[in-house]
Amino acid sequence: MDKHLRVNPIECAGHGACAELLPEMISLDEWGYPLIDPRPVPPALERHARRAVSGCPVLALHLNRRS
Amino acid sequence: MPLRRSESTSPGIRPEGLPRLLPADTTVPDGLHEHLARHGFLRYRDGRLHLAAELRAAGLTGRGGAAFPVHRKIEAVADAGGQPFAVANGAESEPAASKDATLLWLAPHLVLDGLQLAAEAVGAQEACLYVHNTQGVRLESALQRALAERWSARIDRVPVRLAWAPPRFLAGQETAMVNLLNGGLALPTFTPPRVFERGVGGAPTLVQNVETLAHIALIARYGARWFRAIGTPAEPGSMLATVRHGDGTVRIVEAAVGTPLRSLLADDLAADAAVGRAQAILAGGYHGTWLAAPDAAGLTLDNAALKAAGASVGAGVLAALPASHCGLAETARVVRYLALESAGQCGPCLNGLPRIAAGLSTLAGLRPGPRVRRDIERWAGLVTGRGACTHPDGSMRFVRSALQVFAAELRHHERGACSASARQPFLPLPPGTPVSDEDWS
Numbered sequence: 001m002d003k004h005l006r007v008n009p010i011e012c013a014g015h016g017a018c019a020e021l022l023p024e025m026i027s028l029d030e031w032g033y034p035l036i037d038p039r040p041v042p043p044a045l046e047r048h049a050r051r052a053v054s055g056c057p058v059l060a061l062h063l064n065r066r067s
Numbered sequence: 068m069p070l071r072r073s074e075s076t077s078p079g080i081r082p083e084g085l086p087r088l089l090p091a092d093t094t095v096p097d098g099l100h101e102h103l104a105r106h107g108f109l110r111y112r113d114g115r116l117h118l119a120a121e122l123r124a125a126g127l128t129g130r131g132g133a134a135f136p137v138h139r140k141i142e143a144v145a146d147a148g149g150q151p152f153a154v155a156n157g158a159e160s161e162p163a164a165s166k167d168a169t170l171l172w173l174a175p176h177l178v179l180d181g182l183q184l185a186a187e188a189v190g191a192q193e194a195c196l197y198v199h200n201t202q203g204v205r206l207e208s209a210l211q212r213a214l215a216e217r218w219s220a221r222i223d224r225v226p227v228r229l230a231w232a233p234p235r236f237l238a239g240q241e242t243a244m245v246n247l248l249n250g251g252l253a254l255p256t257f258t259p260p261r262v263f264e265r266g267v268g269g270a271p272t273l274v275q276n277v278e279t280l281a282h283i284a285l286i287a288r289y290g291a292r293w294f295r296a297i298g299t300p301a302e303p304g305s306m307l308a309t310v311r312h313g314d315g316t317v318r319i320v321e322a323a324v325g326t327p328l329r330s331l332l333a334d335d336l337a338a339d340a341a342v343g344r345a346q347a348i349l350a351g352g353y354h355g356t357w358l359a360a361p362d363a364a365g366l367t368l369d370n371a372a373l374k375a376a377g378a379s380v381g382a383g384v385l386a387a388l389p390a391s392h393c394g395l396a397e398t399a400r401v402v403r404y405l406a407l408e409s410a411g412q413c414g415p416c417l418n419g420l421p422r423i424a425a426g427l428s429t430l431a432g433l434r435p436g437p438r439v440r441r442d443i444e445r446w447a448g449l450v451t452g453r454g455a456c457t458h459p460d461g462s463m464r465f466v467r468s469a470l471q472v473f474a475a476e477l478r479h480h481e482r483g484a485c486s487a488s489a490r491q492p493f494l495p496l497p498p499g500t501p502v503s504d505e506d507w508s
Contacts, residue, residue, distance in 0.1 A: 008257045008455070009257070009412070009413035009414065009415065009416075009453055009454055009455050010255075010256070010257050010412040010413055010455045011257070012413075012414060013414075014414050029415065029449050030449070031414055031415070031418040031419075031449075032414070033414035033415055033418075033453070035449075
């Protein structure tokens, strides 16, 4: 099943770690908040995506199966 | 004192035509006896979900703004398991709207009937009426009296408590309301969980707008066929609208869904109108959409028609901006208010809205630089779809439609002129804008 990245915008404080750990799918806007590729995470990037999720200092990034 | 059976079971007079919700003959609120004389006794269904089929047949959708099918929400809450909770949402946050406050004032028992029926339909044992406290002591004591009257007449099966929303634009958002009722601040939260899964006290929670509940109370009495006798096949029934005319008068109108805007705003949209003719219509409220007057004149008050024009019924606001006022100045003023009303929880909204508001006030002035409009459009893109609640998306819908509808006026401003003659603001804003954290409780 497809997995998607989603950020909790209330928790996100714009640390930017996610964009460093997964530049293929996450960039930062002009205020430092993540812009996330809405497409499913390709299997080849899943390990990096998990690292970005666990690397968020406030645990605002999630990797979800879309229901 | 309980009502005697003979008093309470009179069938009521089935209202033909309009109005259905608001008493036509009076501006004095209906007490319980007047209410029962008008509509007859409350028709409980004696069981969970029994009302849902009738509501599905009626095709009733939520009147709070999102127009979600009512029976589906009821089914979702009833099926979520556990002991559900029911809330009547009367926190009408749109400063340009006052239809819910009017309904609560004139026909509180219709709303409270609907709340009982909705609570029964989901199997809730407790309910709450959530209302803005900006309307003063008068409404507060009237609602308390209505609840007390019902309790002593033993009409209510489920106890209802009153809860007061802080005077903030976002206090009516479902998740903010649940947060407040759970002892927190009236700030929106991230979903999931949705409130129908986990809401007040962690229970599956049914939230329905007060007008929606009043329709439920009538459908339970008169049936789906009666409800569908007016409106469009896709969007049956009637709706309350707050109609703000160009001359400054405000009317609360109950209209069949699908009524031509031309008949609701006759003087404002008339081709031969001399004074006060509208240049644009704001549909839906401050999370809504500006429509150029010639476009609006061909539309009807239903989501199918308005959607084709990029708008929606939203909170039931129709405001006719007269040609004497500057649409850019009006928009800038409202967006500044919306920026101050951001909960400030999500980065894009916190950063984007004040910049967009500042950009718009530059456009509202004379000879704005060429970059300002492009900046606003870029920021609008960065804000949209990136908040926990609907505030950024709704605010950007308003901004984008203004840039389109007032494009000619913007070219005037770029050349150093403004076509407006009036300097008094047209669209209403609440007096003062609170800014401290305590204002969210």
